[in-house]
Amino acid sequence: MTKPEPATTGAMTLDTEVGSVFVSNYPPFSFWDEEHMPAIDRVLAAPPHPQADFGIYLHIPFCRKRCKFCYFRVFTDKNSSEIGSYVDALGREIELYATMPAIAGRRPKFVYFGGGTPSFIRASHLQALVDRAQAAIPWTGVEEVSFECEPGTLTETKVHAIKDIGVTRLSLGIENFDDEILRENGRAHLSKEIGRCMPWIEAAGFEQLNIDLIAGMVGERWETWRETVAKTVDMMADSVTIYQMELPFNTRYSGRILDGTFDTELATWETKRAWQDYAFEELAKVGYEVSSAYTMVRSLETTHFVYRDAVWDGCDMLGTGVASFSHLSGVHFQNVDGWGEYLASLRDGRLPLGRALPTTDRDRLIRELILQLKRGYLEVGNFQTKFGVKILEEFARPFAELAELGMLELADDSVRLTRRGLLQVDTLLPKFYDRAYHGARYT
Numbered sequence: 091m092t093k094p095e096p097a098t099t100g101a102m103t104l105d106t107e108v109g110s111v112f113v114s115n116y117p118p119f120s121f122w123d124e125e126h127m128p129a130i131d132r133v134l135a136a137p138p139h140p141q142a143d144f145g146i147y148l149h150i151p152f153c154r155k156r157c158k159f160c161y162f163r164v165f166t167d168k169n170s171s172e173i174g175s176y177v178d179a180l181g182r183e184i185e186l187y188a189t190m191p192a193i194a195g196r197r198p199k200f201v202y203f204g205g206g207t208p209s210f211i212r213a214s215h216l217q218a219l220v221d222r223a224q225a226a227i228p229w230t231g232v233e234e235v236s237f238e239c240e241p242g243t244l245t246e247t248k249v250h251a252i253k254d255i256g257v258t259r260l261s262l263g264i265e266n267f268d269d270e271i272l273r274e275n276g277r278a279h280l281s282k283e284i285g286r287c288m289p290w291i292e293a294a295g296f297e298q299l300n301i302d303l304i305a306g307m308v309g310e311r312w313e314t315w316r317e318t319v320a321k322t323v324d325m326m327a328d329s330v331t332i333y334q335m336e337l338p339f340n341t342r343y344s345g346r347i348l349d350g351t352f353d354t355e356l357a358t359w360e361t362k363r364a365w366q367d368y369a370f371e372e373l374a375k376v377g378y379e380v381s382s383a384y385t386m387v388r389s390l391e392t393t394h395f396v397y398r399d400a401v402w403d404g405c406d407m408l409g410t411g412v413a414s415f416s417h418l419s420g421v422h423f424q425n426v427d428g429w430g431e432y433l434a435s436l437r438d439g440r441l442p443l444g445r446a447l448p449t450t451d452r453d454r455l456i457r458e459l460i461l462q463l464k465r466g467y468l469e470v471g472n473f474q475t476k477f478g479v480k481i482l483e484e485f486a487r488p489f490a491e492l493a494e495l496g497m498l499e500l501a502d503d504s505v506r507l508t509r510r511g512l513l514q515v516d517t518l519l520p521k522f523y524d525r526a527y528h529g530a531r532y533t
């Protein structure tokens with residue numbers, strides 16, 4: 091469950107409203123369009139910047155059930171033969187890219203299997219996909235292979251298959267340990283499935299295990315959240331990632347809220363921030379350290395998240411699969427999001443591209459600034475080296491406003507978010523947007 095999408099660029103609010111924001115990219119997606127697609131052809135036909143890091147994202151868009159808070163492009167109705175066709179198309183897409191000057195001969199720094207639920211597909215499909223992708227773009231020597239899992243889709247055999255394809259970072263979407271909350275929110279798994287898969291995961295010995303939680307699922311109370319956090323602490327995973335529940339327009343819950351048929355109380359943003367803060371504090375008590383606005387790790391020295399840091403540093407990333415997002419040589423682009431259109435393009439030997447946006451140096455500066463703020467700090471000198479811009483002068487006003495509000499602390503060579511700022515970082519970032527994007531729809 092990686093995070094693209096949501097809705098409008100909003101101000102700071104306290105109540106959980108439909109249309110909330112999770113900032114994952116810049117400029118906003120609503121400015122990407124078909125007219126800019128010739129820019130994709132231009133970057134694919136040119137060699138890459140020699141210093142640019144490169145990674146591959148593979149989108150596996152299948153889930154057992156659609157969670158009521160889900161806003162991703164996922165399918166819950168595909169049979170094994172249809173999944174086979176998708177895996178085939180994904181392999182073909184990677185083969186097409188592998189021959190192009192922007193990609194040919196590049197060695198990925200990371201590979202990321204996201205979804206949807208990558209662990210939903212059969213071990214044989216997974217192995218076939220990896221064999222074909224690696225034949226086209228070998229990833230021997232890659233620093234990290236990440237793989238998202240839903241507990242109820244795992245079997246002992248599948249865990250071995252995931253390990254055998256070279257996965258180094260397994261990310262388990264637990265979200266909550268309370269069965270009533272899991273059921274209410276439409277999750278496919280229950281807590282017993284978490285208990286069942288953990289011994290297999292531990293025995294397989296992945297380099298890194300991450301656990302995902304969501305603060306503020308429908309039905310959550312302080313007592314249930316304390317219990318979930320206590321169980322999480324007991325697991326001592328290498329990394330724990332906690333998102334605050336968002337309600338973009340396209341979730342099932344949002345639809346019910348907007349048509350007036352949802353009558354359950356939702357946790358306010360203030361409560362969700364308090365829950366996340368509590369979890370961070372409990373994890374800190376047993377030695378975890380803050381790695382970003384969402385993630386605590388057992389050791390900053392040894393637990394790295396290569397995919398996240400490379401993306402936030404502006405790497406080239408080839409996003410493959412239906413609706414996937416890419417960034418290559420300064421151009422953003424996204425695949426089509428229709429099942430039939432995606433498969434048909436690849437059957438015809440064409441890349442399934444849907445929309446694009448070429449970025450300016452200033453767009454890329456702002457993109458990296460806002461994404462790196464999610465780490466909780468900025469290294470000011472890095473921006474001067476890379477973009478020739480003194481960010482403390484260029485963005486003096488938003489920095490001063492946020493310092494005044496107690497969201498960050500300024501020094502000569504660094505910007506550091508306070509805990510208060512960190513817990514609501516996504517609401518702060520639009521302050522850095524250029525005027526053309528103020529108040530614009532995000533997706």
Ligand code: SF4
Binds near residue numbers: 205240
């Ligand atoms: S597991 Fe739930 S939230 Fe995650 S992609 Fe599938 S349906 Fe969406």
